[in-house]
Amino acid sequence: MYYIALKMLIGDKGKYIGIVMGLTFASLIMTQQPAIFLGLMTRSYSFITDVGLPDIWVMDPKVQFVDDIKPLQDTELYRVRGISGVEWAMPMYKGLLKARLTDGTFQTCIVVGLDDATLTGGPPVMLEGKIDDLRRSDGVIVDIDGARDKLGKPSPVPGGKPIPLKVGDVLELNDLRAIVVGIAKVTRTFQSQPVVYTTYSRAKSYAPKERKLLSFVLVKAKQGQNLVELTRRIRETTGLAAYTQAEFKTLTFEYFMHNTGIPINFGISVLLGFIVGAAIAGQTFYNFTLENLRQFGVLKAMGTSNWTLLRMILLQAVLVGSIGYGLGVGLTALFGYAMRNTILAFKFPWQLLLFSGAGVSLICVFAAIISILKVIRLEPAIVFKG
Amino acid sequence: MDLAVRCQNVVKVYDTGEQKVTALNGINLDIAVGELMMLVGPSGCGKTTLISVMAGILDQDDGSCEVFGENLIDMRSRDKLNFRAHNIGFVFQAFNLLPSLNAAENVSVPLIINGMKRVEAERKATSVLEQVGLGERATSLPSQLSGGQQQRVAIARALVHSPRLIVCDEPTSALDHETGHNVMTLLKDVALHKDRTLVIVTHDARIFDFADRIAEMDDGHIIKVKGAR
Ligand SMILES: Nc1ncnc2c1ncn2[C@@H]1O[C@H](COP(=O)(O)OP(=O)(O)OP(=O)(O)O)[C@@H](O)[C@H]1O
Numbered sequence: 126m127y128y129i130a131l132k133m134l135i136g137d138k139g140k141y142i143g144i145v146m147g148l149t150f151a152s153l154i155m156t157q158q159p160a161i162f163l164g165l166m167t168r169s170y171s172f173i174t175d176v177g178l179p180d181i182w183v184m185d186p187k188v189q190f191v192d193d194i195k196p197l198q199d200t201e202l203y204r205v206r207g208i209s210g211v212e213w214a215m216p217m218y219k220g221l222l223k224a225r226l227t228d229g230t231f232q233t234c235i236v237v238g239l240d241d242a243t244l245t246g247g248p249p250v251m252l253e254g255k256i257d258d259l260r261r262s263d264g265v266i267v268d269i270d271g272a273r274d275k276l277g278k279p280s281p282v283p284g285g286k287p288i289p290l291k292v293g294d295v296l297e298l299n300d301l302r303a304i305v306v307g308i309a310k311v312t313r314t315f316q317s318q319p320v321v322y323t324t325y326s327r328a329k330s331y332a333p334k335e336r337k338l339l340s341f342v343l344v345k346a347k348q349g350q351n352l353v354e355l356t357r358r359i360r361e362t363t364g365l366a367a368y369t370q371a372e373f374k375t376l377t378f379e380y381f382m383h384n385t386g387i388p389i390n391f392g393i394s395v396l397l398g399f400i401v402g403a404a405i406a407g408q409t410f411y412n413f414t415l416e417n418l419r420q421f422g423v424l425k426a427m428g429t430s431n432w433t434l435l436r437m438i439l440l441q442a443v444l445v446g447s448i449g450y451g452l453g454v455g456l457t458a459l460f461g462y463a464m465r466n467t468i469l470a471f472k473f474p475w476q477l478l479l480f481s482g483a484g485v486s487l488i489c490v491f492a493a494i495i496s497i498l499k500v501i502r503l504e505p506a507i508v509f510k511g
Numbered sequence: 512m513d514l515a516v517r518c519q520n521v522v523k524v525y526d527t528g529e530q531k532v533t534a535l536n537g538i539n540l541d542i543a544v545g546e547l548m549m550l551v552g553p554s555g556c557g558k559t560t561l562i563s564v565m566a567g568i569l570d571q572d573d574g575s576c577e578v579f580g581e582n583l584i585d586m587r588s589r590d591k592l593n594f595r596a597h598n599i600g601f602v603f604q605a606f607n608l609l610p611s612l613n614a615a616e617n618v619s620v621p622l623i624i625n626g627m628k629r630v631e632a633e634r635k636a637t638s639v640l641e642q643v644g645l646g647e648r649a650t651s652l653p654s655q656l657s658g659g660q661q662q663r664v665a666i667a668r669a670l671v672h673s674p675r676l677i678v679c680d681e682p683t684s685a686l687d688h689e690t691g692h693n694v695m696t697l698l699k700d701v702a703l704h705k706d707r708t709l710v711i712v713t714h715d716a717r718i719f720d721f722a723d724r725i726a727e728m729d730d731g732h733i734i735k736v737k738g739a740r
């Protein structure tokens with residue numbers, strides 16, 4: 126009887142393709158949109174990911190996310206260094222500064238100041254030059270996307286692409302010269318501003334004069350230290366906030382989740398995709414059953430039990446469901462692959478597979494249930510009706 | 512004389528909510544085993560309703576209908592399904608073949624319902640298709656067959672599981688005269704034998720000659736039974 130069920134389904138090519146396409150669409154939307162969403166959200170903490178090395182980030186207790194800078198006094202660095210279990214602690218400056226470009230226009234940049242001696246927390250990938258080149262006088266490293274676009278020199282032809290900033294070019298930060306000594310690749314941030322790396326002391330000179338300029342203290346724990354313990358110790362000793370790398374990411378992620386419209390927007394598009402997909406797939410599947418009602422009636426008259434008919438319909442639903450799901454997820458993966466080097470954010474963790482799998486199953490179960498109810502209520506006597 | 516069907520005072524009322532239609536109004540009819548019984552009468556007189564009750568796909572509201580001594584209305588639904596699967600064959604005016612199954616697969620359906628393995632069922636189906644003269648068309652889809660050929664496939668399907676009763680509703684009405692005649696010949700020569708009973712509903716006066724007996728119905732009653740066994 127399963128064979129008959131499959132033949133019934135696949136024999137009607139047009140309908141079959143319609144149902145599968147509806148489900149493909151639903152699972153595509155249910156994976157692709159959340160994948161973009163998750164991709165965007167990981168950008169919220171991409172700076173933390175890029176810095177990488179430190180186990181613990183120490184900052185002002187009022188800081189809500191990574192871009193929310195509330196400077197500390199430089200002396201906090203020494204207090205943190207004094208805590209037992211700390212292997213090393215390095216200062217980091219992070220702030221938004223205006224760079225004056227050669228054509229006289231201004232561009233806001235994220236300026237990152239690294240510990241002068243160790244250059245801890247530098248860019249993850251150097252494309253040109255070395256991190257050590259920051260030690261050269263007035264040296265800065267800029268990120269490739271910024272160099273190509275927002276920091277680039279205007280194109281000689283109107284409307285053309287800007288000329289990328291190169292090693293050796295000069296910027297002005299707060300009226301001070303900054304010479305590009307390297308180009309780095311950094312993970313895109315949420316705001317997509319250019320990133321400029323320099324040393325901590327030079328960053329302080331670029332920054333507007335303030336009493337406090339220390340943004341973060343980056344801590345490496347001694348081997349074998351319990352990080353949760355150590356963060357607690359740092360909090361208690363200094364009265365500052367201390368998060369493990371993962372905690373700081375979560376803090377940032379949650380800030381964006383709760384304080385921006387992004388989750389709602391994506392939630393709506395996922396929901397719409399689900400509803401539209403469910404409507405198309407559910408509707409076509411139900412229609413398919415309705416149009417085959419006479420066939421089911423004939424089988425019933427010839428002695429097929431409701432239970433067998435139920436399993437036949439379930440099999441049909443499972444088949445179209447898995448094919449649609451596979452195609453949808455496959456398309457999403459292709460999409461992600463195609464978009465891997467573009468500005469578009471994309472992240473496809475396995476949990477998303479479960480999510481969309483559950484979504485597609487829900488649609489199929491729903492479509493199957495209404496179809497099954499119809500077939501179970503069917504009077505076999507309809508077979509003699511014209 | 513063994514009875515295939517015994518209807519006693521069978522009443523069937525359709526209740527559509529707005530109105531009640533008495534389709535069968537006290538039917539008394541005995542049909543012998545091995546007999547070809549035709550049911551005739553004007554449109555709406557209850558012929559289809561009566562064979563539906565006899566085939567166990569419709570419950571009457573009053574009276575009793577025994578088929579091979581079993582009172583269908585008393586059966587549990589599971590037993591009734593089994594009873595139908597083993598004992599009843601169906602032939603319809605509109606053939607009612609499954610469009611995505613080929614001829615052999617269509618014919619094998621009753622065997623599969625009765626639990627036979629598919630390969631074996633299709634082998635048996637093909638041999639029955641040969642009996643109805645369609646041996647070479649076993650792998651054709653219904654859409655690739657003429658009306659008469661489709662009806663022959665349907666007859667093979669009604670025969671394949673050796674049921675004791677075959678009910679046919681207007682089996683020739685969708686066919687031209689000659690094709691209808693061939694279909695009736697097939698029903699009479701291949702389908703009917705001493706252990707198998709045929710009940711055929713028809714309007715078609717040209718095939719009355721095939722009947723052993725003809726029961727004339729009007730307005731839910733049997734008004735006359737012609738012919739003798
Ligand atoms: N499912 C139903 N619901 C309501 N009324 C019905 C139903 N089926 C049949 N009837 C009515 O019952 C009466 C008998 O119908 P039936 O189909 O048995 O007639 P018939 O003799 O087979 O007619 P025909 O020659 O046109 O096929 C008709 O008046 C019909 O309208």
Ligand SMILES: [Mg+2]
Nearest residue numbers: 558559560680
């Ligand atoms: Mg009728």
